[in-house]
Amino acid sequence: MLVKSKFVCELAVTNRSGAMEAETISKNGQSSKSQTSRVNILKYLAFVALAASIVFSSCKNDNDTDENSIQLLESISSNGVLNTNYEYDNQHRITKITSFHSDGITVTGTRTFTYSGDNISMSYVSVQYPQDNFTETYTKSDNKIIISISYWGNDVTSTIDIDTDGYPVKYVYDDDYETYTCTYNYQNDNRTKETIVGGVKSEVPSTRITSFVYDDKKSPFYFCKTPKWYLMRFLSSYYYNEIGIINNVKSIQDNKTTLFVLDYYDDSFLKQLKTNGIEEEIKTFSYKIVQ
Numbered sequence: 061m062l063v064k065s066k067f068v069c070e071l072a073v074t075n076r077s078g079a080m081e082a083e084t085i086s087k088n089g090q091s092s093k094s095q096t097s098r099v100n101i102l103k104y105l106a107f108v109a110l111a112a113s114i115v116f117s118s119c120k121n122d123n124d125t126d127e128n129s130i131q132l133l134e135s136i137s138s139n140g141v142l143n144t145n146y147e148y149d150n151q152h153r154i155t156k157i158t159s160f161h162s163d164g165i166t167v168t169g170t171r172t173f174t175y176s177g178d179n180i181s182m183s184y185v186s187v188q189y190p191q192d193n194f195t196e197t198y199t200k201s202d203n204k205i206i207i208s209i210s211y212w213g214n215d216v217t218s219t220i221d222i223d224t225d226g227y228p229v230k231y232v233y234d235d236d237y238e239t240y241t242c243t244y245n246y247q248n249d250n251r252t253k254e255t256i257v258g259g260v261k262s263e264v265p266s267t268r269i270t271s272f273v274y275d276d277k278k279s280p281f282y283f284c285k286t287p288k289w290y291l292m293r294f295l296s297s298y299y300y301n302e303i304g305i306i307n308n309v310k311s312i313q314d315n316k317t318t319l320f321v322l323d324y325y326d327d328s329f330l331k332q333l334k335t336n337g338i339e340e341e342i343k344t345f346s347y348k349i350v351q
Contacts, residue, residue, distance in 0.1 A: 131329055131347035133280040137164070139342055149175075152285040152350070173286075180290060198290065205289055214216055219229070225249070228289040237261065249306045250274045251292065270314040273320060274307040276327055280345050281305050302333065 132152060136144045144162035147156040157171040158328075169186045178200035186192040194211030198220075205220035205228075214235070221230040227249070231242040240258025244251050254270045280303060281291055291305050302309045302320060308330050312318045321334040335341045 084180070093332075129349055130283050130351040131349050132283055133345060134348040135346045136280075137344045137346070138343070143343075147350075148284075154286045155282065178287070180287070220293065222289045226288045230290050231293065233258075240265075242296075250304055252311060254296065268314060270301075270312060272304070272309050272313075273311045274304055274309050277308055277322075277324055277327075279304040279306055279308050280330055280347075283350075284331075302335075 090297070130152075132148055133146050135142060135146065141162060142160050144160070145158040146154055149155050149181075153173070153175060155173050158167055159169045161168050162167060167187050169184060169188070172183050172185070174181045180198040182196045182198075184192075184194050184196075194209060197208045199206045199208070199249070203222050203224070205222065207218045207220065209216045209218070216233075216235045218231065218233040220228045220232075223229050227244070227246060229244055229314045231244075233240055233242075238258065238260050240256055242254060242256045245253035245255075250272065252272050254272075256270075258263055259266050281295075282305075284291065288305060295301060295303055300332075302312060302318070308320075308322055310320055310322065319336040321332075321336060322330060323332040323334075325331045329347060330345050332345070333343045335343075
């Protein structure tokens with residue numbers, strides 16, 4: 061995409077106005093000029109007008125594109141401060157996620173992804189607490205994902221069952237201390253219900269049901285090609301439960317109702333998500349245009 065400065069845009073306007081003034085002088089005060097000169101001026105005007113239209117069309121913010129452009133989420137800011145940054149490979153898969161301190165400058169941790177066929181390896185490195193570093197490997201076998209996690213000297217295995225479209229329908233976690241099962245329901249490829257049953261093994265299992273309502277606009281991860289089963293686990297387990305994979309979450313209902321006020325770029329891509337609650341938070345999404 062072409063990017064032009066305000067100066068270039070204003071210069072195009074100035075040139076066009078100057079050319080129009082020249083034409084007026086030619087008609088009123090320089091009638092002795094030849095027909096050839098007038099024709100040349102008209103050609104010049106047409107050229108400048110065309111150039112100006114091209115410049116104007118490119119004087120846009122990178123996020124001010126039509127709904128057919130392909131955009132990848134590049135960063136998320138919270139209340140105006142950089143929170144998370146995303147990097148991708150040439151297949152539009154996430155390769156690195158960098159998290160920042162509340163100052164928006166200091167890096168607190170990174171998640172790095174490597175892909176091998178249908179399998180994924182993710183390594184987390186904490187800048188502040190190196191003892192919290194861990195590695196996850198995801199191995200796909202038919203419609204099941206085997207997850208192996210190594211952290212704090214322990215090895216834990218869990219599983220994800222996926223449907224024929226690659227969406228997770230069940231996630232099972234079990235270690236020496238706790239166990240739980242999470243099931244997902246979908247409508248129009250959006251997760252509309254999440255049910256979690258389990259808890260500490262020495263206690264009576266609890267059940268938590270969460271429901272989601274969506275808009276009809278593209279979510280920040282709409283064009284991301286990281287497998288859907290991983291994106292769903294990532295969003296629900298680590299970061300932003302309120303961000304969808306296909307469309308954007310308008311409300312979440314669990315033990316309370318959380319409503320979100322949504323704003324968009326060109327009425328297509330999510331620009332801001334404002335949490336309507338006791339502690340209001342505004343998340344702002346910036347994108348990288350790849351087409």
